[in-house]
Structure formats: structure tokens, C-alpha cells
Amino acid sequence: MSNLNLQYPIFGAEILCPHCQQTISAITLTDSYLCQRHGAFEVEPNTNDLVHLSSNRRWRQWDGQWYRQHTHPDGIRFEIHEALDRLHSQGYQATKVIIAGRYQQIITAYLRRGGNSWHSETLKLYGLPVEFSSDASTDSCWDVINFNLEKDQQQRSSKRQGYFHNFE
Ligand SMILES: [Zn+2]
Incomplete structure (x- = not known):
């Protein structure tokens, strides 16, 4: 060095x-x-x-x-929204979103406020089931990255219109 x-x-x-x-x-x-x-x-x-x-x-x-x-759920939601749009324009469908465990508290609070029932087993965001990464060991990407989308292995016809409308 x-x-x-x-x-x-x-x-x-x-x-x-x-x-x-x-x-x-x-x-x-x-x-x-x-x-x-x-x-x-x-x-x-x-x-x-x-x-x-x-x-x-x-x-x-x-x-x-x-x-x-992120310190606010809106920032994460926006990133997930963009990633879903990208995935869909490549012809894939997301099946699940895994969010980093360090956001569990703010995301869970946000989703429950938004109508997800306290009694419901599964939290949903954009219609997808939400899971949280298990406790990150040191040196894990989950200390850094925010979320990961699981997708259908099968690619559908690509280059369709974006699944979501743009925000503009
Ligand atoms: Zn710059």
C-alpha cells in the first residue's frame, strides 16, 4: 500500500x-x-x-x-416503483419484493397505515408480497442495498408499454 x-x-x-x-x-x-x-x-x-x-x-x-x-418510506417506494417499471419493460413480471431488514420498521408502519391489516400475514406493496431480509451479518450486501425483486423466470414479450404510468 x-x-x-x-x-x-x-x-x-x-x-x-x-x-x-x-x-x-x-x-x-x-x-x-x-x-x-x-x-x-x-x-x-x-x-x-x-x-x-x-x-x-x-x-x-x-x-x-x-x-x-433512506430515512423515509417514500424514497424506497419510489426506487421499487422504478425497478418494477424497468423489469416490466424487459418483459418480466415481479413476484415478490425483499426489502433490507434495516427498513422493516418504517416500511411496516407505512404499509399498515396504508390499509394492510394488522392481522394480515402478508404485507403488500404494488400488489406484491413484501418480505424483509433476515438480519444482515456484517459484510452482507443487505447492509447496503435497499431491496431485491424476485421475478418470473419466464420472459414475456418484451418492449411493451411501461406497466406503470410515469410520474411526470
Ligand atoms: Zn454531481
């Missing part, structure tokens, strides 16, 4: 900005990266979360990709 690495934050001399996916540089001898368009991002020392200083949004990295860390 060269001494040069010590000058940089933990993700190295350059990262992709989580907002615009442009390569952005570390500020030497700090824990920060600076995007020309989006300003400063700082690595939080204890968690290695990347924090956008002006919005307090945070990301974790898995396999070279940033995953936004």
Missing part, C-alpha cells in the same frame, strides 16, 4: 458522484469529494457512509455502485 493512498478518503482519489455519475475528485488530506455541480460529499468515519453535505443524503457502496440510504 503506497503512502499516497493515505492522503485520500477511503473510496480513493476519485469516485462517481452519486447524483450525476460524473467522476469527481477527493480533496487531498480530507474525507471529502467535490462535484462541480453538486458540491461537497464527505465520508462519515464510523459508517463509511458518503454524505452529501448540503442535503444530508447518504449512500453506501456495494460492488462499485452507490445505494442511497
Whole structure:
């Protein structure tokens, strides 16, 4: 390991900005990266979360990709909605959504408020059964990623119209 690495934050001399996916540089001898368009991002020392200083949004990295860390169910719902739309436009049908266990509390509270019965065994989101990842061991992708969609193995006719209407 060269001494040069010590000058940089933990993700190295350059990262992709989580907002615009442009390569952005570390500020030497700090824990920060600076995007020309989006300003400063700082690595939080204890968690290695990347924090956008002006919005307090945070990301974790898995396999070279940033995953936004949510504090509100709407953010996760929106991501799942987008992923379902993408899956459907590829000709697949989702059968189940598995959400990271660290969101279990806020998602469960949200879904129950939205009419899922307290007595119902199965919580549903966009008509799909919801499960939560079992307690993440350290070094698991479930500490980082937000959800995973299970899908039909069979690909249907692709390139149909999006399953959902766009939000615009
Ligand atoms: Zn940017």
C-alpha cells in the first residue's frame, strides 16, 4: 500500500458522484469529494457512509455502485416503483419484493397505515408480497442495498408499454 493512498478518503482519489455519475475528485488530506455541480460529499468515519453535505443524503457502496440510504418510506417506494417499471419493460413480471431488514420498521408502519391489516400475514406493496431480509451479518450486501425483486423466470414479450404510468 503506497503512502499516497493515505492522503485520500477511503473510496480513493476519485469516485462517481452519486447524483450525476460524473467522476469527481477527493480533496487531498480530507474525507471529502467535490462535484462541480453538486458540491461537497464527505465520508462519515464510523459508517463509511458518503454524505452529501448540503442535503444530508447518504449512500453506501456495494460492488462499485452507490445505494442511497433512506430515512423515509417514500424514497424506497419510489426506487421499487422504478425497478418494477424497468423489469416490466424487459418483459418480466415481479413476484415478490425483499426489502433490507434495516427498513422493516418504517416500511411496516407505512404499509399498515396504508390499509394492510394488522392481522394480515402478508404485507403488500404494488400488489406484491413484501418480505424483509433476515438480519444482515456484517459484510452482507443487505447492509447496503435497499431491496431485491424476485421475478418470473419466464420472459414475456418484451418492449411493451411501461406497466406503470410515469410520474411526470
Ligand atoms: Zn454531481
